[in-house]
Amino acid sequence: xxxxxxQSARIDSTGETPLAIQVSGLTKVxxxxxxxxxxxxxxxxxxxxxxxxxxxxxGKTTTIKMVTTLTPPTAGSAKVFGIxxxxxxxxxxxxxxxxxxxxxxxxxxxxxxxxxxFAKLFFVDRDQRNERIHEALDLFGLSDRADDLVKHYSGGxxxxxxxxxxxxxxxxxxxxxxxxxxxxxYSRLQVIEHIRKLNQGFGTTILLTTHDMAEADELCDxxxxxxxxxxxxxxxxxxxxxxxxGDVLTVAVSGGAPASLPPELGTVVxxxxxxxxxxxxDGERAIPRVTEYLERTGVVVESVSLSRPTxxxxxxxxxxxxxxxxxxxxxxxxxxxxxxxxxx
Amino acid sequence: xxxLPRPISSILTIAEMEARKLRHDSxxxxxxxxxxxxxxxxxxxxxxxxxxxxxxxxSYMQYIAPGVLAQSVLFVAIFYGIxxxxxxxxxxxxxxxxxxxxxxxxxxxxxxxxGVRGIxxxxxxxxxxxxxxxxxxxxxLDVTGVFVVVVLFAMxxxxxxxxxxxxxxxRDRMMGIGQVITMPLFFASNAIYPLSMMPGWLxxxxxxxxxxxxxxxxxxxxxxxxxxxLPLDILVLFGSTVLFVATASILLKRLIE
Numbered sequence: 001x002x003x004x005x006x007q008s009a010r011i012d013s014t015g016e017t018p019l020a021i022q023v024s025g026l027t028k029v030x031x032x033x034x035x036x037x038x039x040x041x042x043x044x045x046x047x048x049x050x051x052x053x054x055x056x057x058x059g060k061t062t063t064i065k066m067v068t069t070l071t072p073p074t075a076g077s078a079k080v081f082g083i084x085x086x087x088x089x090x091x092x093x094x095x096x097x098x099x100x101x102x103x104x105x106x107x108x109x110x111x112x113x114x115x116x117x118f119a120k121l122f123f124v125d126r127d128q129r130n131e132r133i134h135e136a137l138d139l140f141g142l143s144d145r146a147d148d149l150v151k152h153y154s155g156g157x158x159x160x161x162x163x164x165x166x167x168x169x170x171x172x173x174x175x176x177x178x179x180x181x182x183x184x185x186y187s188r189l190q191v192i193e194h195i196r197k198l199n200q201g202f203g204t205t206i207l208l209t210t211h212d213m214a215e216a217d218e219l220c221d222x223x224x225x226x227x228x229x230x231x232x233x234x235x236x237x238x239x240x241x242x243x244x245x246g247d248v249l250t251v252a253v254s255g256g257a258p259a260s261l262p263p264e265l266g267t268v269v270x271x272x273x274x275x276x277x278x279x280x281x282d283g284e285r286a287i288p289r290v291t292e293y294l295e296r297t298g299v300v301v302e303s304v305s306l307s308r309p310t311x312x313x314x315x316x317x318x319x320x321x322x323x324x325x326x327x328x329x330x331x332x333x334x335x336x337x338x339x340x341x342x343x344x
Numbered sequence: 345x346x347x348l349p350r351p352i353s354s355i356l357t358i359a360e361m362e363a364r365k366l367r368h369d370s371x372x373x374x375x376x377x378x379x380x381x382x383x384x385x386x387x388x389x390x391x392x393x394x395x396x397x398x399x400x401x402x403s404y405m406q407y408i409a410p411g412v413l414a415q416s417v418l419f420v421a422i423f424y425g426i427x428x429x430x431x432x433x434x435x436x437x438x439x440x441x442x443x444x445x446x447x448x449x450x451x452x453x454x455x456x457x458x459g460v461r462g463i464x465x466x467x468x469x470x471x472x473x474x475x476x477x478x479x480x481x482x483x484x485l486d487v488t489g490v491f492v493v494v495v496l497f498a499m500x501x502x503x504x505x506x507x508x509x510x511x512x513x514x515r516d517r518m519m520g521i522g523q524v525i526t527m528p529l530f531f532a533s534n535a536i537y538p539l540s541m542m543p544g545w546l547x548x549x550x551x552x553x554x555x556x557x558x559x560x561x562x563x564x565x566x567x568x569x570x571x572x573x574l575p576l577d578i579l580v581l582f583g584s585t586v587l588f589v590a591t592a593s594i595l596l597k598r599l600i601e
Contacts, residue, residue, distance in 0.1 A: 068442050071601050094444040102435030108365040117364075120357040121443040123350060149368060
C-alpha cells in the first residue's frame with residue numbers, strides 16, 4: 001500500500017520542501033462589510049498536519065472555503081501544490097479532500113454507496129475503486145456496517161466514514177473542518193487516531209481547524225491561531241508554548257529548601273513553607289536532575305509536580321486579549337448572524 | 345465508467361445516487377402518486393360525463409391522462425430545489441462542489457436525478473391508465489418518446505427550481521414559491537382543458553407556458569398520433585432546459601457562499 005505518486009509536485013522558491021499550501025494576503029469581505037478573513041499569509045509543508053485554531057467566527061472556515069475553491073477570495077492568492085485556486089479550481093479540487101464541519105455523508109445511502117459515489121465523482125480508477133473502498137471500510141472499522149443506511153450510524157461512525165473517503169480518493173491534501181466537534185470522548189480519540197494514520201501511513205498533508213486546544217497540541221506539527229480574521233501567531237506547538245513561559249516544577253521538601261539552584265537546572269521562583277517553585281525549560285527532563293541535586297544536598301524531596309503552559313495559555317496571550325479589546329457587541333452580533341445564515 | 349468523458353461520468357453518478365436512494369426508500373414518490381390518481385379517478389371520471397369537452401372525439405379521461413402525467417412530473421421537479429437546500433443545510437452540497445467534478449455536470453446530474461423521479465411518476469401513471477382502462481396508444485416508440493419528454497421536462501423545471509433555490513435559500517421559502525408557481529402553470533396550460541376554451545388573454549399566457557408544449561407533445565404521442573406540433577414542442581422544451589441548466593449552474597454556488 002503506497003501513497004499515490006503524483007507527478008505535479010512543485011518545488012517552492014527555496015528549492016527544498018514542496019509547499020502544499022501557500023497563502024498570501026488572502027482576504028474575504030462579505031457583502032455586509034464584515035471582513036471574515038483579513039489579509040492572512042501562511043504556508044503548509046507537504047506531509048505535515050497544520051492546525052488553524054481560533055474561536056468561533058475567527059475566519060477558519062472561510063479560509064478553508066477559499067483554499068478549497070468553494071468561495072472566491074476578495075483579495076490575495078492561495079496556491080495548492082503550486083496551482084492557483086482562482087485560475088485552475090478543478091485541478092486544485094482533484095488534489096484535495098474536504099470534510100466540512102456539518103455532516104456531509106448522505107444518510108439515505110449505505111456507507112459503501114457513499115464511498116462509491118464520491119469515488120466516482122473523484123474519478124478514482126474503476127480497477128482500484130472497490131479494493132480501496134473495502135480497504136477503507138476495514139481500516140476505519142466500518143466493514144460490518146457497510147450495507148446499512150448511514151442515517152442509522154452514530155455521529156462518530158459518520159465522521160469516520162467521511163474521513164475514510166480520503167483513503168478511497170487519496171487526496172494529497174485533506175481539509176478537516178472541526179473534525180471532532182460533537183463527538184463523545186471515545187469517538188473523538190478514534191477520529192484523532194485515524195487522522196494520524198492517514199498522515200503517517202499515506203503521507204496525506206492535513207489542514208484542520210479546531211477550537212480544541214488540547215487536540216491541536218496533540219495532532220499538529222504546526223499551527224496558526226486566528227482571531228477576528230487575522231492570524232494572531234503561528235508556529236510549532238512547543239515553540240508557541242515556550243513563548244508564554246517555561247515549565248514550572250512545584251517541589252515539596254522537608255529539611256530546609258535551598259534559596260537557589262545551579263542555573264542549568266532552573267531558576268527558583270519562590271520558596272515558602274517547604275514548597276519550591278522552579279522555572280525550567282524542559283520540565284520532564286528537569287525532574288530527575290533537580291531531585292537528584294536536592295537529595296545530594298541533603299534535602300528530602302516529598303513530591304514533585306509539573307505544570308506546563310498549554311496552548312490555552314498561548315491562545316489567551318495572543319487571541320483572547322485582542323478579542324476582549326475588539327469583540328464588541330456589534331461584531332458578535334454580525335458573526336452570529338453570519339453563522340445562522342450559513343446554516344451552521 | 346472510466347471510458348466515459350468525465351462530465352458525462354459525473355452526471356450519471358449523480359443520477360445514480362438518486363436512483364440508489366429511491367431503491368432504499370421510495371415512500372415519497374408513492375405518496376406523490378396519490379394526487380394524480382385523484383385527478384384521474386375523481387376529476388376525470390366526473391368530467392367524463394360531459395360529452396364534447398375533449399376535442400377529436402376522445403373521452404375526457406383520455407384527454408387529461410397526458411395532462412395529469414405532466415402535472416405529476418411538474419410537481420416532482422418544481423420541488424426538487426428543496427432537496428438541494430436540504431443538501432446544502434447538511435453539508436452534502438459543499439462536499440459535492442469540492443469534488444473535481446464541474447459545477448455544470450453536478451447541476452445536470454441533479455436535473456437528471458429529477459428526471460429519474462419523473463420516470464418513476466411516468467411509469468406509475470402508465471400503470472394506473474392500464475388498470476382503470478384509459479385507452480392510450482401504447483406503441484413502444486411513443487412510450488419511449490414520452491419518457492424522453494418527461495426526463496427533459498423534469499430537468500427543465502428542476503433547474504428552474506435550483507435557480508430559485510439559489511436566491512431563496514431556505515426550505516420554507518421553496519415550499520412557498522412552489523405553491524405559487526405550480527397552480528398558475530397548471531391552470532394556464534392545456535393540461536385539463538383545450539386552449540381553445542380559454543379567453544384570449546389566457547391563451548396568450550399559455551402560449552409562453554412550457555407546460556403547454558410538454559402536454560401537447562405527450563398528448564400527440566399517447567393520444568392523437570399527430571406529430572405535426574412535436575418539433576416545436578421539443579424545441580421549446582429543449583431551449584428552456586438549456587436556459588435553466590445554465591442559470592442554475594451559474595447561480596448554484598450562491599447557496600454555499
